Structure formats: C-alpha cells, structure tokens
Amino acid sequence: MVLSSLLLVPLLGILAILAAPRHAERLIQRLATLATALTLGLSLGLLAKFDPQLASLQFVERLSWIPPLGVFYHLGVDGLSLPMVVLTTLLSFLACLASWGIPERKKEYFILYLLLELGMVGTFLALDLFLFYVFWEVVLVPMYFLIGIWGGGRREYSAFKFFVYTLAGSLAMLLGILALYVQTHTFDMIQLAAAGPALDPGLQKLLFFAFFLGFAIKVPVFPFHTWLPDAHVDAPTPISVLLAGVLLKMGGYGFFRISYPLFPEGAQWFAGCLATLGMINIVYGAFVAMAQTDFKKLVAYSSVSHMGFVLLGLASLTPEGMNGAMLQMFNHGIITGGMFLLVGVLYDRAHTRELSAFGGLGARVPVYAGLLTFFSLASLGLPGLSGFVSEFLSLIGTFGVWRWQTVVSVLGIVVSAAYMLTVLQRVLLGPLNDKWTQLSDANLRELVTLVPLLLIILGVGLWPLSVLQWQDPSLRALIQHVLAPR
C-alpha cells in the first residue's frame, strides 16, 4: 500500500483544499505544502525500504481495475522509477514552497498543483500501460491551466502549444498502445516485456517509432523541442521547475520503461538515430542557448542540451551509458529545477529576465550570487558536482558505440561552459547597475527551497554511488533483456 499512499496523499490534499473556503489562502497553501511534504516523506521511506540489490520490481500492488479490458491498477518501483519518484516528490515539495508567492486564485492553483503531482508520481509508478497512459495525460491538463492562468508573457499561446504538442505525441503513443494491445491482449508491462520481443521485428520498429513520437516530444528531442522554451519561459517559476525537473523526465523514463523492454529490436534499430538526435540536442541546444538574452529562455534551451545526454546514453546500450542517461535525468531535474528557482528569485525582485539588464549583482546579493554560481557550475558539468558524473558516464558509455556522435557532443560541453559563464558574467559580475542597489538577497523560504538541491548536487557529485546503486541492477537487467539473443 505504500505506493498507493503516494498517490492517495495528494488526492486527499485535493479534497481537503476543495473543502477549504476560497479566502483561507494561508490554510490552503499550508494544506498543499503538508500534502507534498507527506508525499516526500513517504517516498523517502520508500527509499529506505527499497532493496537496491534486486533488479526486479518491488512493493508491487496489483488490483483489477477494468476487468473487461484486462486493465489493472498495477504499481511498482524498481531502480528505474525509484529515483524518478523521489525526484518528483522532492521537487514537488520544494516548488510548493516556492508557490507561496503565487498572487491570486490560490485554491485553484493548489488543487491543480496537487493533481499535477498525482499524475507525475503515477506515471512513474504505473506498470500497466493503460494506467500509464492515463497518468501521462492527467499531467497535461493541470499543466495547461497552471501555465495558462498563472503564467506570464504569452501564456495562453505557450500553454496551448504545450498542450497540443504533447497531446499530438501522446496520441501517436495511444495508437502504439492500441496496436500492442490488439497483438498481445494485455496492458501489463511485465507481461509485455516478455511478449513484446517476440513480436515481428517490423512491427516492433513501427511500435517503437509510435512510442518514440510520444516520448520524444516530451523529452524533447530536436526538432520537437519548440514548445519547451515557450512553455518554460511563460510558466510561473514553480511550474517551470516541475516542467523541467519532472515532465521532461517522463519522456526519458518512457524509453527506459516501455520502449526498450518492449521493443528491443526497435531499440537497436533506432539506436543510431537516437544517438544522432542526442548529439544534435546537445550541440544545437547549447548553441541556441548561447544566443539567448532572456535568462529563463537560456535555461530552457540548456535543458534541451542536457537532455541530449539522456538520449546519447540511451543509444549506447552499455551499462555506463544507460546509467549515465538515468542519472542525468535525475541530475538535470535537480540542477535545472534549481536554476529555474534562481531565475524566479531574480524575477520576483527585478521583474525582468533580460540578461543585459543586470550586472554586478555579485556584490549586492552575495548569497544569491553564490547559489547562482554553484548551480551554473553544476549545470556546466563541473566535476565534483552531480552533472559531471552523468554527462561523463553518458559520454564514456557511448564513445565505444557511437564514436562520432560522442566526439561532437563533447563540443557541447565547451559551449555550455561558454553560455553559463556568460550568464554569470552578465548577472553577477561587472559594475553594479544603479537600478539594483536596493535589491534584497535571497530570503529564508528561497533558501529552504534551494539548499536541499544544493546538497543533493554536491552529494551525488561526490558520491555518485548513492544514486547509482539504486538503478544499476535494474539497468543491467534491462540491457541484458534488450541485447538478449533471439
């Protein structure tokens, strides 16, 4: 029941907030924070009880849900989903704290927020394809509102774009699910993982491609990435955090959980393309980020670049590469989540995100400057911080398999250093712009949201085994499964 409780708590939170009067804003945000905190606590408890030695699924819950269709309420975690679940609950909690600054319509906001968390956690827990799809889509709707109502800039456009893009992708996935169901008459991912590889290779490739469309848009893979900068930029800060931190991971997770185990032939067939796309993502994203003048947009494009390492690692099908890809998802969530929080901190005070508007803040807001420097360094892959480990693993794992893609991707590292340092230079260094002499430093709430992320980045960077040990057995089993001769 522990996994169900992860879903139940946000649900109860929603109900409690629904019952709360509209004007009791403090109560509402406390309730929401409580719900997210409880979920976080539960997921940490899960972490403690999880046996990292086992490659199999743990805490499995399986109840019949729609018997005529053979749909089950089937949850479970293994090394692939556990880091994602923890990431989700953690970021949800922190972003919930950051949401306290939302100016209006708090009741609706927190209801949608908890619904979003419910969907995200569910996506990572689901072991039934139907259930997975349900959660996958459930995420879309609150996200649309959260961007569309509480966003800034061209929020309507961005929200709609996000919605349409992702829905188009998931509809392709839906076709894939249907075709798979017609072939196998089951939605159970475990059974499918056993049955899928036996499918006709041609069909596998087709299905892989259908699922690829769904996941690729979420990741996002070039050229399906254009929703991302808009959505990230116009979303309110906490939602940007979740968007970058969790939603993108749903796409990557899909590859690990569905595409690879179910269609190994397709996966091997597509690996070359995936590596090339990963390379394009890395280099292209970095270059485009370089040219941005809007801070948030820059971070958004850096996400495109960073997610490229996930694709690259995935394409390798080596333990190092896959571990790197998985870890990169976790790390990117933490680091970019932190970056968006930092952008938000700045935006809350200055009401602009134009890089050229700043300068010399380093002296004015030293704590903020330190944090920004730290997260930027993590983002550019400084050794000792978490981003390095995963990028390094992806690269070294892929190098032996996709030589040239990897070599070109290494270039991306240089470019990422270039744009990140440019940010630091424009924002923190140089002479202080007179406009910002009254700027205040990060406050306690902001520190509370940022410091845990900082510690995780440091912890994973110094002792990557702490995360790797959870996922490694599952990933090795997965690779074995994919490469098994048939």
Next chain:
Amino acid sequence: MPALLLIPGLPLAAFVILILIGRRLPPPVAGWVSVGALVGSCALTWAIGGDVLHGHRPHLQWPWLSAESGFWTIGLAVDGLTWLMLAVVTSIGTLIQLYAIGYMRGDPRCSRFFAYLSLFCASMLALVMADHFVLLYAGWELVGLCSYLLISFWFEKPSAAAAGRKAFITTRIGDTGLLLGIMLLAFAAGELHFDQLDAVRSALLLQHREFLPTVISMLIFFGAAGKSAQFPLHVWLPDAMEGPTPVSALIHAATMVAAGVYLVARTFPLFTPQSLAAVLGVGLFTHLAAGTIALTQTDIKRVLAYSTISQLGLMFTALGLGAMPLAMFHLTTHACFKALLFLGAGSVIHATHQQGLAHLGGLFRAMPVTAATFLVAALAMSGVFPLSGFWSKDAILLTARHEQAWVFWALLGGAVMTAGYIFRLYLRCFHGPAPTTPTAVGVHAQESPLIMTLPLMALAFGAAAVGLLGSPVSHQFFHLFGLHEAHEGLDLAMLAVSTAVAALGAWLAWTVGVQHRNLVPAAARPAGAALYRLAAHKYFVDEWYDRIIIQPFLRTAERLSRFDLRVIDAAVDRAGLTGWSVGQLKNWFDQRVVDRLVNGTAQTVQRLSRLGRRLQTGVVHHYLLVLTAAVVVLSACLRWF
C-alpha cells in the same frame, strides 16, 4: 591512510569553513584558517616524504561509480612524482598564502578570497594525488574553476570578469581533448589507473601499433597545453593577470599552469616518439615566441605571464626530449623563482598601485628587500650559477645537445631572451631614473610589511638553493624518480656558456631596454620595428581568434537561434509534426518546398475550416441538392464499383 585524505582534506575543510562562516570571521582570521590548513598539508607531505623517497607508495582507494567493477575504483596515491608536486604546492602555497594575508588586507571579500585559495589548493592536491584519470580530470576542472573565480575576483572590473571567462573557456577547450583522450583510452585499453599505464602502453602497442597511443597522447597533450598555456591555447594566461597578484603567483605561475607538465609526465608511458616530437615542437615554439612577446610588454605582470608561458614551453621541450625528470626539475625551480618574481611584482604593485613599466623606476632604495629578492629570482631564472635555475636549465640544455643539436641552439637563443626580458623588467623597476609623470608615486613607495617580505625572503632562499638538490652536489631530487645513477658531473663548458648567455641578455636589457639605445642597424630597422610591433601585439593571436573562432561561433549561435525560432518552430507549428529540418537550404528551397510544407496543418485546418464554412451556405436548396446528389453518387458508386 587517512594522512592521504587529510592532505587535500585540510584545505577543503578550510574552504567549507570559510565559505559558510567566513563573512563573520574577522579578515585576518580567515587568512590564518586557510594558511593553517595548508601548513597542515605541508607538514603531512613532508612527513611522508621519507617513506616515498625510499620507494614506499601510499595508496588509498574507494569505489566510485560501481561497487563491483575495479575499473571505477578511484583513489589517492603518492609516488615520487606526486610527492614532488605535493611538496611544491603545499610549500610554495603556504608562503604565498602568508603573503596574501598582507596583500589582501582591507579587501571586503577577503574571506571569500581565502576560501577560493583553499579550494584551489585542495583541488590541486587532489589532482596530483589522483590515481585515476577521472579523479585527475575532476581536479583538473576544479583548479580551472578556482582559476576562474580568482581571476574574476575583482569582478566589478569588466576586464577581470571577461578574463576569468576567457581563461575557463580556453582551458575547457583543452579539457575537451583530455576528456576525449580519457574516453579513447577507456575504450581501447579498458584501464584508467595510472599505475597500469606501462601495461596499457604495451598492450596498446601490441594491438594497435603506434597509432592509437599517439592519438591518445596527443589528445592528452592538448589538454595539457590548454592548462599550461601552450600555443595555440596560451591566450588566456596573460589576461588572467587581472586577478590579484598572489593568485597569479600561486596559480598562474607556480602550480596550476604546471599541471599540464605534470599531466604529461604522469602519462609519459603513453607518449610515442611521434607525439613527443609534437610536444617538443609546441614547447619550443611557445618558449621562443612567448619570449619575444615578453620582451615587448610594458605591464609587469604581463611580462611575467609571458615569461611563465615561455618557461612552461621550456619544460615541454624537456618533455619532448624525453627528459621527464628534468622537466619536473625545472618545474620545481621555476615554481620557486617565478612565485618569487610575482610576489615581488605584487609587492611593487601593492606599494605603488602601478603596473606599467612607464610609471615605475628607481624603487631599489625604497624597497630594498623586494628588490634584492627580485634580483635573486631574476638571476635564478636567467640561469646564473649556482642558483637553482642554472641547474635545471643546464640539464635541459645538456640533454638537448645530446639529443638534437638544433634544439640546443634554439634554447640558447631562448636563454638570451629570458635574461633579456627579466633584466629589462628588473632594471626598469628598481633602477634607472624615477619616472617623472605626475601619477608616479614610486618615490613615496614604502617597503611592504613583514608578512609580505618574509615569504619573499623564504622564496629567495628557495630560488637560490633548491637547484642544489638536483645538482651533482646532492642527487636527492632524482631519487624521487627512481634514478640512482650518478650525475654526469658539472660541465664547465656549459657553465660558461650559460653564464655568458645570461650576461648577454642582461647587457642587452640594460642597453636596449633601459638606456633605449638602438642596436639594430639602420637598414634592418623597418623590419625590426615590424617584428617589434608584431611581438608587442602578441602576434595578433587574440584578434585572429576573435575573427575566425569567436565571432563565427557567436554568429552560429545567433543563426541557430533564429533558425530555431523561424524555421523549426514555424515548421513544426504549421506543418504539424513532420519534423523536417531542411528549411536551411534557403531561397529556392524555401519557396518551392518549405512554403508549401509550411502552410500545413494549423493554417490548412483553418483554411479548410473556412472553406467548410462557406459550403454551409444557409440556403436550404443547396443542402437538399447535396443530399440528392450524394444519394445519386453513392448509389452509382455502389452500383458500378
């Protein structure tokens, strides 16, 4: 071996303390915390020195990425090479930090400064102690970071901020090479531990002949060249002088920039004759070219920076000649006298707030200690017997003469230049007429406080005496490398040549540099002036880089960004998810294909929608006609098809 952990651990602890509570500490305390930690490391280093000298190899390992596979076990290890670096970093680092306490007094971000310095020491120590490529790479990047942070420490100056970024990015380009080298090595040999490199070399040679080791070693050398500011990646080091002078002394003279030399020395087994030739070529070229530039610079620190580049080139030349211990020997002596030179320059700057040679002069009287120690360092660098520089340079010259005679002559030319620029600097700072410009404050300058002069004196002692450890007098130094056979003895001819060369340089410096006597024959003057201008503008390397790398890079970024906005976004927006990205083949393609593709879904849907609307005319007869026609058409279809 907790001692091994403590060596980088102590400065790291200092860093953590300073970054967390540094601002609450009174400024001098911050400095002392940092110094104290480094002293501890220094003491530990010297404590294990005896063991190491006797061939003991302390080693400490722990699992990193995988608990099972030994491949990803990383750790700290100390052998002779490492111990030497440890000794250099901790000893000289201590002195420089001590000096910095005085130098940075009164700076509001003093604690931050010492925090960074501590972090630097920690990473540098980790770098040299690493027993695994990845850990080395980690330290490698971290020292780069510290260099960045410290160069742009006075970030209110835009030039400092820009210089920091330039340093980081340029060295990162080199790091890319190192990273690729590591990946290639891991892929080809499956081994990244340094103590296995000999085995790796033979395995690689067996399997791939010379090609793969050459590629790997060249990639590694590329990384080393970035860190050690070798041509063509040297451009960042002169700019890095924007940082506080103790930083220049510690990072950009004594230790970090020498990491490249260390790296090549560490991975020496991987180097094949071909790659050594490349190392030699690059090192020698850099040695000479940087020397000429140093001759023309008018900023004290820039002269020293080019001097550093030049000396590093010398070390690489030694490496290229295959004389790895000699390169390390020169690294050691260089660390002493170059740190001393920088600290001396810092002392001058601290006293006068001037860096340009035009504004300095005749400071000997005001700052006797600084001047004297500076002189010792200058002499040592010029290779005057029996100071340390003599022993290390002399050994390299000797090897060159044995190996490749032309290198020897080139090095001699370099030696002239070395003496020339350093004495030009020394003489114009401390002797000659005091400048008459109103901004000059030389006459009012006072000697620096004791906390600054004490390290100067200690280093002067070092610059004078360290060389003896590698001299025929005492052979201790080479025992670190397991070389126990006797030194070939003092070559008197070399001694004479060396001293003569140094004297020639000093004389030229006096006559040309200080007295401004033009020695070039009138006929050659235009060419000479052109050469001078070329050197004075650093061979326009920065300008070239800007034109052929940076601007195109920025333009590409701009273009891709626009591409993203206009083509990809628009294409995907309008043409649904067709995912083509060929819109770049502009003009005709745009018009013939893209336009038609682009007018895809969203617009097409809208257009179709309006069309469909128009079909719904509102006139009932049309509806009825459609109904009847549909019946006719459908039944006809059904009847005949």
Next chain:
Amino acid sequence: MPSSLLIQTGLWALTLLVLVSAGFVVALRNLFRAALSLGLVLVGVAGLFVLLEAEFLAFVQILIYVGAILTLVVFAIMLTARVSNPRLPPRPPSGSGRQRMAAALVSAALFILLASVTRALAAAGLQPGQAVSLSQVGQELITTLVLPFELISLVFVSAMVGAIAVAASRSPR
C-alpha cells in the same frame, strides 16, 4: 379481352394524367394551380389504386389527401398569399438557371438509376387471383399491425399539438 383492354387504356390514361399533372406541380408558377395539379396527381394515383384492386385505399386517398391535406394546403396558400416582404426583390419561382440545371441533372440521373433496376423488382408480375380483400387489410390492422396503429396515433397527437402550438398566434397564457 375488353376488360383487359379497358385496364390497359385506363392504365395509360392514368399514367399520362399522373405524369403531366406532376409536371404541372413542379413547374407551374401559380402556387394555387400547382396545388390543384397535385390534386389531379392524387386522383390519378387513386385511380391506379383502383386498377390494382385496392379500392379502399383509393377511397382513403381521395378522402384524406384531396379532402384534407389539399384543403389545408390551399388554406396555407391563402394565408401566406400576400407574399411577402416587399423589400425582397421578385425572382422566378423556381430558382436560378444553374440550380435548375443541377436539379434536372440530379433528378435525371436518379431516374436512370431507378429505371435501370426496375427489372429486378417483383419479377413474378401480377397474378389476377392475388387481389387483397379489404377484410384482409382490416384483419392485419387490428392484429399484426396494432402497434403501428398505436404509434400513428401518437404521431397524430404530437403532430396536431405541434402544429397548433407552432401556428398559434401567440403564447396561450
């Protein structure tokens, strides 16, 4: 076979009557005359019913159609006779040329289609002895077809109520 000849003659005469007056219904400008032509069609069809030995049906046809529906139509024509909104320009009563062309084309095509399949219909042809007696029809209506009877009553009710409510000049209350 005088009766047979009589039948043939009657058949052709009725066919002619029906077709010609149907043509008038669709072509005559004057609505009133068109309605009268429809009456002729209905009478002609009733005559055909008689020929088919369905006299009761012919009777009903005359009674209901001509007697009731046509009367209703005439009333409606008179009610709306003062056509109409003077601002609307007068136009020919049967659509534009293009519309008529299209209609003719479609109708002709439909006829060709229908004509091409008549051969397959009731191939057995008519047998004299198969005439259905009125009592048989009545029997059907009160046994087998009792349900349609119930339904049609409901149709009547709803049609009447609907028609009255729609045509009523204003809300009753």
Next chain:
Amino acid sequence: MVVPALLESLRVWLPELVLSLGAMAAMLAAPTAVGAAAGRRAALATWAALLLAADALWQVQGLPSGAYFSGLITVDALGHLFRWLALGVIALVVLMVVSSSDVSRGWVGEYLGLLLCVGVGLMAMAQANHLLMAYLSIELVSLSSYALVALVRDARSSEAALKYLLFGALASGVMLFGMSLLYGMTGELSLPGLQGALRTLDASSAGALALALTLILAGLAFKISMVPFHMWTPDVYEGAPVPVAAMLSVGPKAAGLALLLRFAQALSPAWEALGPMLAVLTVLTMTLGNVVAVVQQNVKRLLAYSTIGQVGYLLIGLSVRTTVGLEAIFVYLVAYLFMNLGAFACVTAVCNESRDESLDAFRGLSRRAPALAALLTVFLLSLAGIPPLLGFLGKFLLFGSAIEASRVWLAVAGVVNSAIALYYYVNIIRQMYLLAPERAGVLQAAWPLRLAVGVCGLATVGLGLFPGSLLEWLRAVAAATRL
C-alpha cells in the same frame, strides 16, 4: 391465441405506453392551470411518466428476448440498452427544458409532451424489426422534433425548423422509396424476413439492392448527421432552443445508430458492399465536423459540428463490423450521452444568464461559476478524449477496434481528428479560465440544471474511473448482438 400474445407484447411495450400516456398527460396538464403552475403540473406528469417508465423498463428487462407484436419489434439486449439511453436523454433534456430561458414558459407542457413523444419514437426506433416500424418511429421522432425546434417562434427557429423539415422530409421520402424498392425485390417487410430473402436473391438484382440500400442509408444518415447528409445539423442546432439542440445531438444519433445496426444485421450480405464506402464516409464525417468546428464562434453551432465529428468516431465502430467495434460504439454512446448533454446543460446555464450564444459569453466563467466551469471543462476534455474520463475510454475502444480490424488508417484518422478537435474544445476552456470575465457577478444556475450537470459530471468522471461493470454489461450486449 392472439390475445395472450398481445398481452405479453403489451407488457414488453409498457415503458413506451407509459411514456405515451405521460406525453398526453403533460400536454393536457398545461391548460389546466395558469402560469408557472401549468409548467409545474406538466413537469410533474413528465417526471411521473419517466420514473414509471424507468421502473417498467427495469421490470421488462427480465422478459425473454425475441420478437413481439407479431414480429414488429424485437426485444433483445441491444434494444434494452438503447431504450435506457433514450430514457436517459429525455430525462436529462427535461431537466434542461424546465429551466431554460429559451423555452417560453407558456409552452412548457407542449415541450415536455413532445419530448416524451420523441422518447417513445427513439425507443421504438431501437427495437424496430419491421420496415413499417422503422419508418413510423423515425417519423414520430422527426415530426415531434420539427415542432420542438419551431416552438420558440422567432425568425431563427422558424428558419431552422423549415430547414429541418424540408431536409428531413426529403430524406425520409427517399428512405421510404428505398424501402419500397426493397420490398419490391423481396416481398418481405420484416427485417428477419428480409435477411432470409436476401440470401436467396440472385446476382442480377445486386444493382437494385445497392440502390435500395443507399436510399435507406440516406434516411438514416440524415438522422445521425453523417456526411454528406449532415448539412441541416449546424443550422438547426443554432436555431433551436439549447435543450432541443441537446436532445437532437444525442437522442436521434443513438437511435439512428441502433437502427443502422439492425439494418446492417438484417441485410448483412448486401451490407458488406457498403463497407468501403462507409469507411470513407466515416473519415469524411469526423474530419468535416472537427475541421469546420475550428472557426465557429457560436457555441451551439460549434457543438453541432462537434457532434458531427463525434458521430464520425462512432461510425468507426460501425464500419469495422466486429463485436469489439460494437462494444466500442456502446461505450462511446454512453459516454457521449453524459458528456455532450453535460456540456449542453452548462451551455444552457450560461445562455440563460447572458442571452448570448457566442463564445464570448464563456469569458471568465471560472471566476463567476467555478464549479460549472470545472464541470464544463471535464465534459469538453472528455469529448476531446483525455483520460481518465469516460470519453477517452470510448475513443480508446473505437480506435482499438479499428486497429484490430486492420484498418489502421481509420484509427490514424481518428487520432489526427482528436488533435484537431482539441483546438476548439480547449478554446472554450481558454475562454473560461484564461480570459477575464466580461460581466461581473456570480452565475447561479437553476437547480435542475445543476442536477443535470452534476449527474453528467459524476457519470463522466466516475464511469471513466471505474468502468468495469459498465464495460461488462456492454460487452455482454455486444456479444448478444449478431452482426
């Protein structure tokens, strides 16, 4: 011998009888009182009839299936399902009628009576086993609907009624002629008889059969708004009062599909020939509906086009002709009943208050009526096929049936259309949530509307989350229905 069979048959027919009597009562109740009281009495009679009919329907379910009334109607699982659907439609629409401001108070009795007549017609359509029954029941529904549309008596509703009448009369005339041709070929009027006779038909009459089928199809296609027989739909919906449009968008669609299924079943060998054509029309229907809906500004018109699009999805199940397809149709119809009527109920509430049928009326609705806006969002998302709402399940099964029948292109067309449909559904949501309200004040819907919306919302969400027993029932119905 005749009489006991008739009595047995009457028992089966009890729900319809009750409804018919209720219709009379509602129409007669109105003149007995003045003003609001008249409406109340009529409503009372209507509710009594509905409840009694529901009870009767529940009782009747136990009776053995088979042909009743001398084979005029057939009682089977399919018929039961559609009778329930018809009853549901009428009940929900009654809730809207009694609180819609489009419906003039003076005519409530007539509205309700006619609605119940429609209900009887819908139920009869679902059970028709005989050409005469099919024709009569269709006409009952049509004639009552014409009157319902015309009852508002303004220019737009008159126009709508006229168009509906002319289109409908032509379509049913065409169908009737087709029936006569069919009869002429086979000499059979009952569907099972036709089925037997068609088996023995020789090849020479294939052309005649095809023609007859097309003519009949035209009449049914008109009822379910299948392209190209859809053209009346948007105009009539826009002109009709909102509740009537709501009824038209669900009731005749469901009953028409039931009748189509019965014809498909009876004429099965010949029906096969229709297959490819039907598939093409399926795609055309959903595409036209969804595409043209994109630029609509009037919400009723938008929902009319949306209805056409939804019918397109439903036709997938018909054109694949498998049991899975049948099940999918049933599920989607149930979903469609709740989500579409729910949406219409919300529209009723909004139009009641603003007298404005354009999308602008929905601006900022989330601030003026949060619950209403939230539920309308649920309905629209369900129509768009977002899980876990019931509409998604239906769509899922429909597309699945297409893939199962190896007609992947139908599923692809459906998917593409779903993406297009998102465009206009989300546009309404955008108006409600993302834009500022045009008028101030809280919008309070009447209680019957709230009840209707609540029931629909509960069903859309609840059945979407726990569709197990519903699916089991519908699967059993599908299995019992031979195609």
Next chain:
Amino acid sequence: MIPVTHLSLLSSALFCLGVYGILTRRNAIAILLSIELILNAAALNFVAFGRAFGHAQAQAFALFIIALAACEAAVGLAIVIGLYRTARTVWADQVNLLKG
C-alpha cells in the same frame, strides 16, 4: 394485366419529378407539394408490389404513408405559417440567417 415494371417506372418518374420540384421550387409550400409527390410514388410502389406478392400488409403500409403524409403536411404548413409570421416570407431560399 398490369405489368409491375410499368408501375414502378411510373412511380420512379413521379419520385424524380418530386425530387426535381423540391430542388427547384422556392416557395416552401410548393416544396411541400413536391414532397407529397414523393410519398405518393412510394405508396404506389407499395401497393403495386403488394398486389404482386398478394400481401395485405403492403396496403396497410400505404395507408400509414397517407396518414403520415397528412401529419407531415400539417406540421409543415404550421411551420411555414410560423415562418411567414416571423420572417414575412415563405420563400425557402430567402431565409439564411443561419449559415457557416
């Protein structure tokens, strides 16, 4: 002896004339008249075929058709009158408020 083909051809012609009338007449009442033609054509068919097959049901069907025609005419004329009252026209192609 009446050949069935004759009658079915006649009814087809009647049907098509009705269709033509519906498509061309502008006056709504005239269109309703044309619809009566169609219904008559169908009724004629039923009676003719019923005679051929000897079915009483066919005649009953025709009876129902006539009854329904009456209902349809009633509702139709009521709608036309209602239209005339609200739009002051009975010309079907002049009413196009609803379109698009």
